[in-house]
Amino acid sequence: MSRFVGRVGGASYDRLRVLHQLDIAVESGHMLVILGSNGAGKTTALRALAGTVATSGRHLALDGEDLSGCAPWQLPAHGVVLVPDGARCFPNLSVEDNLLGAHGAAAGRRKQVPYGRLRDMVCGYFPILRDRSRQIAGTMSGGQRQMLAIGRALMAEPSALILDEPSAGLAPIIVEELFVTLAKIKRETGCAIVMAEQNVGYATHIADHCVVLEEGRTALSGPMAEVVNHEKLRSAYLGI
């Protein structure tokens, strides 16, 4: 049973403090969703966790192993992968090279599952990646690129998968499909998922825990079911 724990103490841009303390803990096979409106600090919080934004008191642990001292590039090899917002890909590389590169880059001290097997698993979740394996990633549609971005993260065999607004800019039907696939991924691979979202409706269906960020502060934190069933909390924080 793996458990992903993270804490960031705060983050500022040009001395403007946009994030105060944030604590998260996710069990393997569970999903924690970070909700919050535009500018609430979700992206900043995830970057601070990954170490690409300076923060005070960063603490990161997976299965009791302390990863706080890891540089951002060392995290994938330790099983922690951030998928940044904007469906980013390596735009001039083919889909296949995107996946191959992610597999090669995550090679570390762990024994890796061979590339072919992982790719087949990823293409099982996102069949479009098999059909378009030779397409240059930058020419794909936004939805396809988001699938590639998540597929790339899975090539690192993550124990903790951190997703920044994977639904942004996608048509509702694609969002639904994506979330169904994410639920499947969390069930089948057993990884812990941390996901920033604005899409409250869908998120409540697949998340197990939620944290609501308001202007960089944790306004609410608890099991998803409790929050959804509690009428006051639901209307105050989720607006549904």
Add this chain to the structure above:
Amino acid sequence: MESTLLVQSLLLALTTAGLYAAIASGLTLEFGVTGIINFAHGEFVMLGAFLTYFLYEAVGVPPLAGMVLSGLAMTALSWLVFDGFLSRVLKQDEHNQILATIGLSILLINLAMIAWTPDARVMHAPPLLPPLQLGDVIVPGNNLVVLLVGIALYAGMIWFMRHTRQGLLLRLAADDPQLAVLAGVDVTRMFRLSFLIGGLTAGVSGGLVALILYVQPLVGVDLVMRAFAIVALGGLGSIGGALIGAVLLSAAENLTATFVPGGGSWGYGVAFVIIVLVLVVRPTGLFGSERRA
């Protein structure tokens, strides 16, 4: 007669194209991965040429072995330069990077002038291969060596980029360094690696220079200007385009030298005309495609 001259000129052009391609692809690799235009690349070639020359003339090391040693020495020097100096300007703006590499270039030229005088030297090694006779046309043996080694360097670089894990990681770092970090790439190490490969190829190319050209402190400036023209032709950051660019440039240069009266000293001019034309007509290079950011 005219046609023999034409064939001879084109064949010689082909052999120098091997050297140009090797120099230009090192330059374009460094730029493609780090975003730094290394104006001192030519000086690494120049130092490699001097080293091969002195190893032969003073110690009697055969030129092929000297070439390998020059490659290794320039790899080591690139490491020093990158870690001690360039890695510190990486995060600064482009102007600072350009000033840094131009400064390094001038420094190395001046040191070479002080140490070895501006005089041109010729390495008096016997040709490494017998000349190749094709009908009326003769290609000197050393030109053949330059073609073979140059193409081998170039092909080796392409192979490394396409078929090794480190090459793949270099491509990730070149395409989106921030995303590469999130994927698990130690981007600083990749930046360094691109300079080590650039230094290796520059040093070996220097050995080739000693085989067919004069060895003197300014030889690198000549060559790097041509490399810029080639890179402009082939597309900045495209190793694949460097070979085509090299063939076109050296053909243009050799034809000018052969058929235009007094054209022998125009090599440089041809390179500049090509740079200007490409920049005006097709800034992504004749064969470069629009890269996605």
